[in-house]
Every structure is written in C-alpha cells, then in structure tokens.
Amino acid sequence: MGHLPVIQNVPFQRQWIYHTQKSMYIVGFDGETQRFAILRINRQEASNRRDPVQLEASEYPARYDVNEMNALLRQIHVGNQAHGGLSFVAEAFGIIGCIRFTSSFYLLAITAKSFVGSICGKPISSVL
Helix, strand or coil: CCCCCCCCCCCCCEEEEECCCCCCEEEEEEEECCEEEEEEEEECCCCCCCCCCCCCCCEEECEEEEHHHHHHHHHHHHCHHCCCEEEEEEEEEEEEEEEECEEEEEEEECEEEEEEEEEECCEEEEEC
16 A cells, blocks of 8 residues: 655645736735745636636745745736736635636635634634
C-alpha cells in the first residue's frame, strides 16, 4: 500500500475582497507562512468569449509579504483610477464559491463566525 502525498497547501485563514469596475480581487492570508496570495475574478460581460456562462478567474503566481501586497493593491488602484479605482468590499473567513443568477455571478463568502469548540486542539467555528 502506497503512502498518501503530504498536502503542502495550507488554507488561507483570512481573506479580503476588493473590486474594480472590471474585476474582483480576493486576497488570502496564510498565517503559517505569513504570506499573501491574490485571485482575480473577471466581472466583465462574457459576450466576447466562446462560453459566456463560464466564470473567468486567475491566481497571481507569486506569494507576497505584507509590504509587497500593499504595493500591488496600490498599483491595481492607480491602474483603475479612471474607472473608480480599487474598493474594499469585505473581510471574509472563507469563500464558499460563486453562484450564477440570470446573467451575473455572485461570490458567497463567510463574513461572520462563532467559536463553538475544538477537536484535537483545532478550533471549530459555526458560520453565522
């Protein structure tokens, strides 16, 4: 019987959601490595793509420290200032997914939680 691979990806403990006129950005924080990652979700109409129902998302390939992440967010803001810039939407403890209603996608995020106990020293929370 073979060994299972060790999972190297640690889930993000916190996420911050931002948006511009054309994109939504989810910034994730990994408390173990003290690094940030960013996911960009396209908010534009999909009429020019082959599959207009498909959600388009891409993860930036690098991991950033706090100063690098702040610089990247400032750069995104400056690059989009003609269309309102980058705006903070919410802080989240988790992302559930995206759901499509009519012609738009909606992001489902966990924005409130309550500690209910622990298992083997790991905290267990209830989603509010």
